Amino acid sequence: MSVRRILAKTIDTDLEYEAIGIDLAKNCVSAALITTEGEVVGIDRLDYSELEKSAQVLCPTTFVMEPCTEMNYLVQKLEAWGHRCLVIGGKHVRDYIENHYSGQKTDLNDAQALAFLAKDTQLRTIKAKDMEQQKYASLTTLREQYVRPLCL
Template identity: 30%
Template sequence: MSIETLGIDIAKNVFQLHGVNKAGRAVFKKRVMRDQLLQVITRIEPCMIVVEACTGAFYWARKFEELGHKVKVISPQYVKPFVRRQKNDGNDAEAICTAARQPHIPSVPKKSIEQQDIQALHRARQRMVNHRTAVVSQIRGLLLDRGFAMAKSITRARRLIPEILSDHDNELTPLAREAIAELHDLFRDLDRRIASFDKKIDAVFRQSESCQRIAKIKGVGPKTATAVIAAIGDGSEFRNGRHLAAWVGLVPRQFSSGDRTTLMGISKRGSQHLRSLLVHGARAVVRTAPNKTDPNNQWVNQLRERRGFNRATVAVANKNARIIWAVLHKGEPYRAAF
């Protein structure tokens, strides 16, 4: 039995294995429990192991590589078309194996432990930010119900909520005041926790030479730089900068047929968090460009006049993604084109 490609359908406790030889013929099928998986993989000669990108995929990828195997991680969206008949673990493992053997199927960049640590910081911080937004919205709604209108701004909320709570001559009842005060305490606690995560991300940024190189690009700050490193590492999984921009979802979707080419809105594929950071950074570049006269900002201003603010923002984000790939791939410092 010679296995060339081994597809593994990863789950929490049960794992389905499907191995094929060079001719694509199935030569190995096995269903194992979590505590048996590494023992089974140890007895298999080194081959290409393929898993879907999911929770735990990168952990198992590192374990399999330690045993001498090559590992490929592919996106579930490329596996689904190859699932035959009914969906079950056996068919899923077979589909993973079949998809991995297609020459045009891209792989997902593997993540090291350090990259996953940085990603954990970003995900935890984003969770806190979402909670803070929800708390402020609820406070704003409760105050509006009592006749206090407040603009949608975190800065104004920090200033106005304490003023309203400290004014005992307004129409807030004691019970409403206590409820809103508790929510305000939660709001302040979330602020403190977010600031703590910001310090940790800044510390990671200062210790990473790659982060500091790409942070010299206009529109890329510490949070964007660390998120990029956590997502793509050195960018070696991408053929070029355009490939990275497409993976992030900063290129138009197509609906073309024959000689008719139709371009739609951006595809919004890949990491939503990374795309948001790139777009927010680009928005700052476009917003401040009218006050500057250097060639790069003149290009941004001309683009804004032709296509509008939003399209110019996405174009700058796309360009920054391509520049980031070039800086990481070549290992050289960023040099402005103008």
């Protein structure tokens, strides 16, 4: 069964979404939004500020993303606004794209794969770090760099 993807420029905050898959990049995100009616809305480039403005007014939904440096910060913000966040490993996304998109790995295909993977209740997800865990990880890394002998 082929799913038709509707392309948009922004998130329609009047609709309710079952899942929102976001592929994070440095300056923008690609998003695939699955409505409660099953339609897939794709947004190729969306600024982080636009994503945050929309997320603040959206009905609680599930945001899905791959692990990266921006992920922990974004998860904390989204959960504070009442959303549920899932972090899915890149291997699952690659496998989904290989099986459903003939291996065509694009940002929008990644986002859509993440949105559909949110429906898989058996999939093992990754837990995002809270603020205390991030502080501890930073201190541990700094200590390791300080203690490590200099290589000349």
